[in-house]
Amino acid sequence: MNLNIKANKNNTFDAIVVGSGMSGGFAAKELTERGLKVLMIERGHEIKHIEDYDTAMQEPWDFEHRGKTTNLSAEERWANSRFWGLGSEEVVNHLTNDKENPYIEKRAFDWIRAYHTGGKSMHWGRQSYRWGKHDFESNAKEGIGIDWPIRYEDLESWYTHVEKFVGISGQKEGLEVLPDGHFLPAMPLFAPEAHFKNKMMERFNRPVTVGRVANLTQPQDIHIVLGRASCQYRSKCQRGCPYGAYYSSLSGSIPAAMRTNRLSILHDSIVAEIIYDEQKKRASGVRIINQNNMLTEEYFAKIIFLNAGSINTAALMLNSKSNRFQNGFGNESDQIGRNLMDHQLGSGATASIEGFEDDYVYGQRPNAMYIPRFRNWGNDKQAAYLRGFGYQGGASREGWNRGVGADGFGADFKQGLTKPGAWAISIGGFGEILPNPTNRIYLDAEKKDKWGIPMIVTDAAFVENDWAMRKDIIASAVEMLETAGFKNVTPYDRPTHMGLGIHDMGTARMGRDPKTSVLNSFNQVHDCKNVFVTDGAAMTSASCVNPSITYMALTARAADFAVKALKKKDL
Amino acid sequence: MKRREVIKNVALMLGGVFSAPTLMAMDNWENATKPNINGAAFSLTETQQRIVAEIAELIIPKTNTPGAKDVGVPAFIEMMLKDCYKTPEHQSFIDGLDSMGKVKFLELNTDERRGVLKLLEQETKKITSKTTPFWRLIKELTLLGYFTSEAGLKASFEYVQIPGKLELIKLKPNQKAYAY
Ligand SMILES: Cc1cc2nc3c(=O)[nH]c(=O)nc-3n(C[C@H](O)[C@H](O)[C@H](O)COP(=O)(O)OP(=O)(O)OC[C@H]3O[C@@H](n4cnc5c(N)ncnc54)[C@H](O)[C@@H]3O)c2cc1C
Ligand code: SF4
Numbered sequence: 001m002n003l004n005i006k007a008n009k010n011n012t013f014d015a016i017v018v019g020s021g022m023s024g025g026f027a028a029k030e031l032t033e034r035g036l037k038v039l040m041i042e043r044g045h046e047i048k049h050i051e052d053y054d055t056a057m058q059e060p061w062d063f064e065h066r067g068k069t070t071n072l073s074a075e076e077r078w079a080n081s082r083f084w085g086l087g088s089e090e091v092v093n094h095l096t097n098d099k100e101n102p103y104i105e106k107r108a109f110d111w112i113r114a115y116h117t118g119g120k121s122m123h124w125g126r127q128s129y130r131w132g133k134h135d136f137e138s139n140a141k142e143g144i145g146i147d148w149p150i151r152y153e154d155l156e157s158w159y160t161h162v163e164k165f166v167g168i169s170g171q172k173e174g175l176e177v178l179p180d181g182h183f184l185p186a187m188p189l190f191a192p193e194a195h196f197k198n199k200m201m202e203r204f205n206r207p208v209t210v211g212r213v214a215n216l217t218q219p220q221d222i223h224i225v226l227g228r229a230s231c232q233y234r235s236k237c238q239r240g241c242p243y244g245a246y247y248s249s250l251s252g253s254i255p256a257a258m259r260t261n262r263l264s265i266l267h268d269s270i271v272a273e274i275i276y277d278e279q280k281k282r283a284s285g286v287r288i289i290n291q292n293n294m295l296t297e298e299y300f301a302k303i304i305f306l307n308a309g310s311i312n313t314a315a316l317m318l319n320s321k322s323n324r325f326q327n328g329f330g331n332e333s334d335q336i337g338r339n340l341m342d343h344q345l346g347s348g349a350t351a352s353i354e355g356f357e358d359d360y361v362y363g364q365r366p367n368a369m370y371i372p373r374f375r376n377w378g379n380d381k382q383a384a385y386l387r388g389f390g391y392q393g394g395a396s397r398e399g400w401n402r403g404v405g406a407d408g409f410g411a412d413f414k415q416g417l418t419k420p421g422a423w424a425i426s427i428g429g430f431g432e433i434l435p436n437p438t439n440r441i442y443l444d445a446e447k448k449d450k451w452g453i454p455m456i457v458t459d460a461a462f463v464e465n466d467w468a469m470r471k472d473i474i475a476s477a478v479e480m481l482e483t484a485g486f487k488n489v490t491p492y493d494r495p496t497h498m499g500l501g502i503h504d505m506g507t508a509r510m511g512r513d514p515k516t517s518v519l520n521s522f523n524q525v526h527d528c529k530n531v532f533v534t535d536g537a538a539m540t541s542a543s544c545v546n547p548s549i550t551y552m553a554l555t556a557r558a559a560d561f562a563v564k565a566l567k568k569k570d571l
Numbered sequence: 572m573k574r575r576e577v578i579k580n581v582a583l584m585l586g587g588v589f590s591a592p593t594l595m596a597m598d599n600w601e602n603a604t605k606p607n608i609n610g611a612a613f614s615l616t617e618t619q620q621r622i623v624a625e626i627a628e629l630i631i632p633k634t635n636t637p638g639a640k641d642v643g644v645p646a647f648i649e650m651m652l653k654d655c656y657k658t659p660e661h662q663s664f665i666d667g668l669d670s671m672g673k674v675k676f677l678e679l680n681t682d683e684r685r686g687v688l689k690l691l692e693q694e695t696k697k698i699t700s701k702t703t704p705f706w707r708l709i710k711e712l713t714l715l716g717y718f719t720s721e722a723g724l725k726a727s728f729e730y731v732q733i734p735g736k737l738e739l740i741k742l743k744p745n746q747k748a749y750a751y
Contacts, residue, residue, distance in 0.1 A: 059732070060719045060750070068655045068715075188739055233737040234751060360742040363734035364751050399748065400718040400727070404711045407692060409630040410685070417718070418727040420748040 013039040013264070014566075016286055016301040018271045018316065021119020023535040023551045024307030025249025025257075026162070030559035031305070032262040036566075039299055040254075040263060041288060043270040043308075044115030047094070047122070049250040053240030055090050063089050075099065082110045083500060086123070091238050094122060102455070104444055109458035110499035111311065117267065118250040119309065120502065121548075123238050126214040126246050126366070127392065128168045129545035130159050130179045134377075139541050142386060145339065145435035146511045148540045149521035152179075158553040165256075166247040166549065167223050169367070170212030178209075178372040178390075178545070185217045186210050191359035192395040192423050193369050199484045206374050206480075211367040211392065214247035214549075226255045235364035246366070266299075268292050272453050274304065274320040274329050274531065281324075282530045289451045303530045303562050303571060307555070310536035311340075311441050314507035315456050317518075317533075318443050330525035335518050336508050337442050339435040340460045341542040343501035344389075346494035347470050348428035349477035351486035353395060356423050360397065369394045371427065371480075373544055375472065384468035386434065389544050391477065393427030425486060429473030432544040434465055435506055439498070460498045503547050505536030523558040530571050534558045613653040613661045619668045622676055623648055627713040629681075629688060636726035639717050647716035648709065659702040667705020724750050 014036035017027045028040045046052075060066065069087030080095040081087030096113035103111060114120045133152040140147035163182040171186035189197060189210050197208040215231045216223055228244035228251055237246045244251035257263040269288040275298065277284040285300035306313045314337045320329035328336050374380060375388035398421030403413065439460035447455040462470075474491045481489045511517025514526035523538050525531040534555035536547060543550075565571040615623065624645035631639040639645070652664055674687055688706075695706040717723040724730060728750035 059721070060724060061721045065651060065655055066715055066719045068651065070654045071657065072654070187737060190739065231737075233734045234732075236751075358741050360740050360746070361738070362731075362740050362749065363737035365737055397748070399750075400714060401711075403714050404707070409688060409692075409710070411632055411634050414631050414634065414636075414727075417714075418747050420742065420746075 011285075011297065011299040013037050013299065013301045015039070015303045015305065015562075016041060016299055017305045017307055018286065019043075019119060019307035019309060019312070019535070020117050020249055020254065020265065021114075021307065021309060021535075022121040022124070022249060022548050023555045024305070025118065025121065025253030026552045026555045027305040027307055027532075027534060027559055028257040028263055029165075029253040030556050031563065032257040032260040034559065034563040035262070036563060037262045038257065038264070039301065040257075040265045041269050041271050041286065041299070042117055042119075042265065042267050043291060043312075044096075044117070044119075044267065046265075046267040047117040047240075047250065049244065049255065050240070050242050053242060054093075056236065056239045056242050058090075058239075065089055079103075079111050080113065083112050083502065085238070086112065090236075091123065094240075101449070104447065104455055104457040106457050106459040107461045108497040109460055110497050111458065111504070112499065112502045113309075117254070117265070118248050121248040122240055122250060124248075124502075124548060125546070126237065127368070127370075127546040128163070128166070128170075128181075128212050128214050128549045129370075129390075130181050131155075131543050131545060131550055132177055132179055134177075135541065135543040135545075138387065139435075144386065144541070146509070146513070146516050146540060149510050149512045149517075154521075155550070155553050155557065158557045159549065161556055162549050162552045164220075165222060166214050166252060166552070167216045167219065167228070168212055168214050168549075169217040171209050173207055173209050175207055175372060177374075177377055178370075181212065183212070184220075187213070187215075187217060187365055187367050189369060190361060190365075190395050191356045192353045192425060195356075196369075196395070196425070196480075196484045196486075200371070200480060203483050204374070204480070206371065208369060208371050211370045213367040215366050216245045219245075223252075226252060226259075228252070231366065233363035233365065235366040237366050269297075270451055270453070271308065271316055272296075272319065272451070274306075274316065275300075276320070276322040276324055276329065276528070278323055281528075283329075283528055289453070291451065294451065302566060303532065305555075305559070305562075306531065306533045306537070307535045310504045310507045310539075311456060311458075313533055313535055313537045314441055315443060315454075317508060319454060325527075330508075330518055330527050330531065332514060332527055333516055333518055335437070335516065338437040338440040339506040339509055340439045340441060340458075340498070340504060341433045341435055341506040341539065342498045343503045343542065343544060343546075344431040344433060344462065344466050344470060344473075344496070344498075345428065345501040346496040347473050347477075347492060348391065348393065348426065349474065349481050349489055349491045350424065350426040351481040351489040353423035353425055353486050359423075360420055365394075368392045369427075375469075375476075382468075382472065385465045385472070387432040387465075387469070387544065389429040389431035389469060389473050391427040391429050391473075393425065395423050395425040397421050397423055425481065427477050427481070428492075429470075429477065430501065430544050430546070431466065431469045431473055432542050433462070433498070435509070435541060436463060441507060458499070462498060503536070503542070505539040505542060505547060508533050508537035509540045510538050511540060522561040523554060532558050532562060613649075613656075615649050615668070618672070618677070619665075620645060620649065622668055622671045623709065625677065625684065626671075626688065626709055627716075629684060630710060630713045631717045631723075637722045639713055642717055642720035642723045644713055644716040644720075647720075648712045651712050651716070652708070656708075660708060663702045664705055664708050667709070670705075718750075 020042040170183040172180040231245040273287040318328040371391040373388035443454035508518040627639035
C-alpha cells in the first residue's frame with residue numbers, strides 16, 4: 001500500500017482514521033468515497049488480504065498440534081486463548097501477543113485483541129443483527145444510564161447502506177424484536193433445527209430463525225467488483241477467507257477505499273496522543289510511535305475518526321492531555337473509560353437428539369441458529385432482572401471425537417467412528433449488560449508499556465442483574481431443549497469474566513448532555529467537534545445482539561455528516 | 572499376575588476426573604486459565620514409549636485401513652503431552668504407565684491386554700479428581716492423532732477440502748462421514 005508522506009506536505013490529510021478494524025475500515029471507505037484524502041493509522045503489522053492468510057488452505061494434518069492450544073501459546077496469548085479456539089495454531093498468530101502487550105486486570109477482563117490490518121474484523125463470527133427500536137429507548141424508559149441521543153429511525157437507512165455493502169445472508173421474519181434487514185438468500189436450518197423451530201412456535205410462540213451472517217451466499221455486483229466471491233462452505237473463516245466470501249475490512253472496506261486512490265495506510269504506528277490546538281480550539285492531528293523503532297511522528301488533518309476499538313479509543317483519549325483537557329481528551333464528563341459493557345456469554349444447555357438418522361449435510365455452514373430475545377418483551381416481565389438475551393447455537397451430527405467419552409476401543413470401535421454420529425444440539429445465551437460507571441478501564445498512574453504509554457487497567461465485573469439473567473439463560477435453555485423432545489439435556493455454565501463476549505463497548509458514550517456523555521448525536525466529541533468516535537466506545541447501551549453492523553452504521557452516518565459539515569465549512 | 576492384583580493396580584493408578592467429552596475448545600480455555608506450570612521437561616522412557624504404542628494400537632488397530640502406529644500416533648502422543656499439557660496431566664500419564672508396568676502389560680498377550688484396558692475404562696469412570704486420568708488422555712490423543720492424520724483421515728472419512736455448496740442431504744446406507 002502506497003504511503004505518500006513526502007507528497008503530503010507537513011504530513012497533512014483531510015482526515016485521519018485511527019484503527020483499521022471493523023469501524024475504522026468503514027470510516028475510511030465512507031470518507032474516501034466522499035472525496036476526502038484519508039490517512040488510516042494502524043498500530044499493528046500489515047496483513048495483506050488473501051496473501052497473508054497463511055493457514056487458510058492448510059489441511060488438518062498440517063497443524064502440528066491439530067488445533068489444540070499449546071502451553072507456549074497459552075502463555076504468550078494469556079488473554080486471547082481464554083476464548084474458544086483462539087489459542088489454536090490455526091489462528092493464534094493473528095491474535096495479539098498479550099505477553100508483549102500486557103494490560104492490568106484489577107478485576108479480570110477477557111480482552112480479545114487483534115492488532116493488525118483489519119483488526120478483529122478478520123476473526124469475527126459475522127453474526128449481524130439490527131438493533132430494535134426498544135434498544136434505543138429502554139434506558140430512558142427504565143431510568144438506566146442516560147438516554148440515547150438517537151433513535152432507530154436515525155440509523156435505519158444506514159443499516160441498509162451497510163448491509164448492502166457487507167452482504168448479509170438472512171431470513172426475513174417480520175419481527176419487531178429483531179428488525180429485518182437487506183438480506184442475501186438465507187442459509188438453511190438443519191432438520192432437527194427446523195423441528196425445534198416449529199416446536200418453539202407451537203409451545204411458546206417464540207420465533208427461531210437461521211443466523212444472519214456476513215457471508216456471501218449470492219455475491220452482488222457491489223461485492224464482485226472488489227473480488228469477493230461466493231461462500232464455499234468450508235467454515236474456516238477465522239483463518240481468513242481466500243475467496244473474500246465473508247466480510248472484513250480486509251475483503252471489503254479497505255479495498256473499496258483503495259479504489260478511490262485517496263487512502264494511505266500507515267502500519268506499525270501506535271497513535272499515542274491526539275494533538276489539541278489551544279488557539280484554534282480543535283484537534284490538529286495525532287502523534288504516533290512506531291512500534292518497531294520507537295520513532296515518533298506527527299500527522300495532521302481537518303477531522304479525526306477514532307476507531308481503535310472501544311478500550312483503546314478510551315485509553316487514547318485519556319492519554320491525550322492538554323491545558324484545555326487536563327483530565328483526558330473531551331473528558332469533562334469524566335465518563336471516558338466508564339460504562340464498559342459487553343454481552344455475557346458462556347452459559348446455556350446441550351442435548352442429544354434421537355431420530356433424524358437419515359438427515360445429513362454436505363458442506364459446513366459458517367453460521368448458526370438464532371433465537372431472538374423473548375424476555376422482558378411483549379407480555380413477559382421478569383422480576384429478577386432487566387432486559388434480555390438471545391441464543392445462538394445449532395445442531396450437528398457428532399464426529400469421531402464422540403469416541404473420547406464413549407466406551408470401547410478396537411476394530412469395531414474404529415470402524416463405527418467413521419460414520420456420522422447422532423445429532424446433538426447446543427444453545428448459548430448472549431445477554432445484555434447494563435451501563436455502570438464503576439465498570440471501567442483507566443490508565444495506570446505509573447506503569448508504562450514498552451513504548452512509554454501508560455498501561456490500561458481493566459476494572460469491571462458482572463453485577464446482580466447479570467447473574468439473575470444468567471440463571472434464566474440456563475433454565476430457559478434447558479426448558480426449550482426439553483420441550484423440543486431432546487434427550488440428555490445438560491445445562492452448562494462456563495466460568496467467565498466480562499470481555500469474553502468480545503463486544504466491549506460504552507467507554508465514551510453518546511448522549512445529549514456534555515455533563516454526562518462524551519459524544520453528541522453525530523458521534524462528535526462534545527467539546528471538540530472535529531473528533532469523531534464511531535467504534536463501540538460510542539454505545540450508550542448494549543442491546544443483546546451482536547454489535548458490529550451497528551458500529552458500521554453509526555460510522556457511515558457520522559462520516560456523511562462530517563463531510564457535509566466540512567463542505568459547509570462548519571468544521 | 573492374578574486378576575485381582577491387576578484390578579488393584581489399575582484402580583490405584585487412577586487419579587483423575589472422568590468428565591464427559593467436553594468440547595475441545597473448553598479444554599483450551601481450562602488450559603489457558605490454569606496456573607502455568609512449565610511442562611517442557613516431559614519425556615518418556617523407551618519402555619514407556621512401547622506401552623503407549625501398544626495401547627494406542629489396541630485403541631485404533633490396523634485393519635484394512637492403517638492403525639495408530641502406521642500414522643505415527645505414539646510419537647504424536649508424547650509430543651502433545653509435552654507441548655499442550657501441564658504437570659498434573661504429565662503426572663497422571665506417568666502414573667498410568669507405572670501401573671501398566673506393574674501389571675507387566677508388555678508381557679501380556681493381546682487378549683489379556685484388552686482385558687486390562689476394559690478394566691481401566693470401567694475404573695476410570697469412578698474417578699472424581701480434577702486431573703484428566705491416564706485412560707482418557709491416551710484415548711483422546713490416540714483418536715485426535717489418528718483421525719486428523721493424513722492417512723487416518725483419508726482412510727476413515729470422505730475428505731472434502733472445498734465443498735463449494737451447502738446442501739441438506741439424505742444419508743446413504745453405510746455412508747462415511749465427511750471431513751473438511
Ligand atoms: C472471535 C470473534 C468473534 C466475533 N463475533 C462477532 C459476531 O458474530 N458479530 C459481531 O457483530 N461482532 C463479533 N465480534 C466482534 C467484532 O469483531 C468487533 O465488534 C469489531 O471488530 C469491533 O470493531 P472496532 O473497529 O471497534 O475494533 P477492531 O476491529 O478491533 O479494530 C481496532 C483496530 O485499531 C487498532 N488500534 C488499536 N489501538 C490503536 C492505536 N492506539 N493506534 C492505532 N491503531 C490502534 C487495532 O490494532 C485494530 O486493528 C467478534 C470478535 C471476535 C474476535
Ligand atoms: S465458509 Fe465461506 S467465507 Fe468462510 S472461509 Fe469458507 S468460503 Fe470463506
